[in-house]
Amino acid sequence: MSTNPFGVQNPEHVDAAYIAQNFVEMQTDFPRLTEHGNTFVHGARGTGKSMLLRSLEPRVMILQEKAAKLKDLPFVAIHVPLRTADFGAPEFNRYKGYAVNAIGEHLLAMHIVLRMAQLLDNFSSDISASSSRAFRDRFETLFKIAGGSVVQNSASASADEVSAFRRVADVCERDIFEVRQYLVRQPFKNANPDYQGALTGFLDFLVPLAREVKELDGLPRVPLFVMLDDADNLPIPLQRVLNSWVSTRSTSDICLKVTTQLAYATMRTLDNRIIESPHDYTEVNLTAVYTASLDTYSRRLEKIITKRLLNAGIEATVDEFFPLDTSQEARLKAIAAEIREEHGEKNLSSEDQVGPARVRDEARRYTVPRFMREISGSSRSAHTFSYAGFRSLVDLSSGVVRWFLEPASRMYDRVISERVEPLDKVSEIPVSIQDGIIRDWSGEFLEPLTRQTTEIADAQTDLSEGIASLHADGHETVLYEQLRNLIEGLGRLFRGKLLDPKAREQRVFSVVLRDQATPELERVLNLGVRLGYLQRSDNAAKEALGGRRPRYILARRLGPHYKLDISGHAAHLSIMSKDLELAMRNPADFVKVRLKQDASSDSQFSLDLEGDRFEYSGN
Structure with missing residues (x-):
């Protein structure tokens, strides 16, 4: 029986030899x-x-x-x-x-x-x-x-x-x-x-x-x-x-x-x-x-997985071991070519010329949304979006190494259990197994939020410190329910934007809070960050009047569950506290109101492309 190279070990329980063999030093x-x-x-x-x-x-x-x-x-x-x-x-x-x-x-x-x-x-x-x-x-x-x-x-x-x-x-x-x-x-x-x-x-x-x-x-x-x-x-x-x-x-x-x-x-x-x-x-x-610094994380994770494959005697590269869905890749390339061709035709018929950099940007931003709209139509029963491939798994892990190793470990075990004849080594994870594990793993992430908390701590935390403790807040059940609603609202909103061909920004994965959060909203957001459903960044783009504001990014692990585009860079929406408070109470109403608002001429969007910042403001 071959040893699973992606097994997740408790660092406290492994010996020094394991740490020396598997640790990769890449933190900036x-x-x-x-x-x-x-x-x-x-x-x-x-x-x-x-x-x-x-x-x-x-x-x-x-x-x-x-x-x-x-x-x-x-x-x-x-x-x-x-x-x-x-x-x-x-x-x-x-x-x-x-x-x-x-x-x-x-x-x-x-x-x-x-x-x-x-x-x-x-x-x-x-x-x-x-x-x-x-x-x-x-x-x-x-x-x-x-x-x-x-x-x-x-x-x-x-x-x-x-x-x-x-x-x-x-x-x-x-x-x-x-x-x-x-x-x-x-x-x-x-x-x-x-x-x-x-x-x-x-x-x-x-x-x-x-x-x-x-x-x-x-x-x-x-x-x-x-x-x-x-x-x-x-x-x-x-x-x-x-x-x-x-x-x-x-x-x-x-x-x-x-x-x-x-x-x-x-x-x-x-x-x-x-x-x-x-x-x-x-x-x-x-x-x-x-x-x-997603590139830094991606390079670090590639080194970690390469090292684990070599330690297991597997000579495949990470891309060979976690192959892509080739038919989907071919269609995505065709759609990207169509987008570039459309811009070429527009350039011939218009004095407002679009440069090659803008064309590349348009292809990067709209290729996957167009493909997802395509497969969500009458042919959706024949094809679902594939999240297979090493780069996709890197994106899904949301900067958490364990979130790569856990599904990879399950994939490896599935290959071992399903093969007809014993093999010395696993040479690759088939696309079908990758997609099956990813879908299950993504949906499982929400299960803890759907369970009702059965016990409330008797002791109350000293909330004067400014941060509510997860384990000692007397309203723990309510917090879980509100966070579940908030995540559901954001996921469905981002899916709605993705399927809207008229939306300026279709690939959205985060929100920038434009005003001060109420204590109730702050507790829910802190809980989301603590549990990994959200990531907080204080490097959001500057609003016209509001200065630097916190940005909350939905964990890309949830992407397959809500059928979102998790690849590369994505836009963020400017949003007010009252909107997120509505999502905490009623996700359906939040999605309906926000999509209607964004469809109006007064909607504002902000796209942050990892250093290249574009501000969009409708009239």
């Missing part, structure tokens, strides 16, 4: 992540944040031959996943004020030191015994000062029989367990007993230990990179703790590399100060990078 802002400073990395789920962090781990960098041994590395990085099970548990919501801040900070610090000790234990052969013991002694001294107790785990084992780093890890694991038990058991007690455990912090515990790491004889004298993955899983009080760490600017000893899934709720510290870029940290938004 990758060097910023390796600088000695604090960095926030934002991106939707599946954009590769965890793989990016794990690629900085010592073992991965050595396997990639970026250093011969640990001592030669430019930095030492530890990966610390922030799981909801560890920090988003309900027991944290029962504590307010100083208690949750102090105990939560301690718990976060112990998770970091646990990972630190485990990493050092893996490289213990490179570190002398005396140096290891010095680190252990420093840890125990600081831990006892913080109120902790160092207990030997085994009565039969002496301290010398246990690795110094393993002993530190054991103490951390035991302490984490005891803290969690204290938090969980409080509701069952008649009175709340005083917390008797350790209370470690950043400047008095983590920073001194990071300095001790620099003193280890087998390690470079460089800052420790602490890579905190998915920080929006932290409750808001712990996000404030983390921000307070960032504000100390202790980057000569510890550099914090923090990833979020676009839902980090606050940039305020415990004393209510706001941390600011670039003084306290730098910022990278992978989703914005991919949205604004």
Whole structure:
């Protein structure tokens, strides 16, 4: 049985060899992540944040031959996943004020030191015994000062029989367990007993230990990179703790590399100060990078897939492995030729000549819409639009690497399951299988929004931070329903524009909000961005009076479901908040009103062609 080269693995659960073998470094802002400073990395789920962090781990960098041994590395990085099970548990919501801040900070610090000790234990052969013991002694001294107790785990084992780093890890694991038990058991007690455990912090515990790491004889004298993955899983009080760490600017000893899934709720510290870029940290938004630089993303994805095919022993190019529908391509070329010929005839009969650049632009913009109108007529039962082909799959993935790998993995499995005779390798994915998987995969994306939320969190998020938490908003069911309506309205509107031969702009995939969104609309849009149904770009074209406005782009993964043209560049519509609020309530009315409005002489359109901007304004 051949191994599926597109299998999606949880980055936390794969080993360093897998990361080294499959990771492709193509992010335009990758060097910023390796600088000695604090960095926030934002991106939707599946954009590769965890793989990016794990690629900085010592073992991965050595396997990639970026250093011969640990001592030669430019930095030492530890990966610390922030799981909801560890920090988003309900027991944290029962504590307010100083208690949750102090105990939560301690718990976060112990998770970091646990990972630190485990990493050092893996490289213990490179570190002398005396140096290891010095680190252990420093840890125990600081831990006892913080109120902790160092207990030997085994009565039969002496301290010398246990690795110094393993002993530190054991103490951390035991302490984490005891803290969690204290938090969980409080509701069952008649009175709340005083917390008797350790209370470690950043400047008095983590920073001194990071300095001790620099003193280890087998390690470079460089800052420790602490890579905190998915920080929006932290409750808001712990996000404030983390921000307070960032504000100390202790980057000569510890550099914090923090990833979020676009839902980090606050940039305020415990004393209510706001941390600011670039003084306290730098910022990278992978989703914005991919949205604004599709060519960069396409090249990166081509390298990733090429590498995976080669690792699987498949010598085909990406275009050979994911072939196009040749009959559809032939018809599209014929339609493009017809459009160019029509312009040629117009040039002969009119003094208003259209240059070759404009002709090429017209062919690019109207070829697919004309073809889709053609197959939506009487012949629609005989042919549906094909989204097969590597370039189409790149567009469908909407800048999310996982959104390429998931359908590709299903396609590969389908080929394996349907072949009559066993083959050594799969040489290509047939067009019919590509299209079948794509249609199912696109429609499945909307299913979570159609399910009614069955449980509402009892605790309310502190909405004064300005961002509503997905998991703690008491109106979660309503938000899902409103987002589903909004997506449905946009999808049907864009389909209506595509089928309208009189529309100036037929290929539309985004809207630019021309006025300030209401709090209700803002929550729904934020939820859409968080869940990946929308992408937000702040680089929208300037309106005549409104300045720069946010642009919301429908995920191209939804293109096959709504039968849209997902290829290349597309127009965006200028729209008002009241229009989107209507879509949230009644998608059908929104589509009817907007199509009628756009058909009038007062309609306005704006086309953004990745750097070439055209403004259209009807009279």
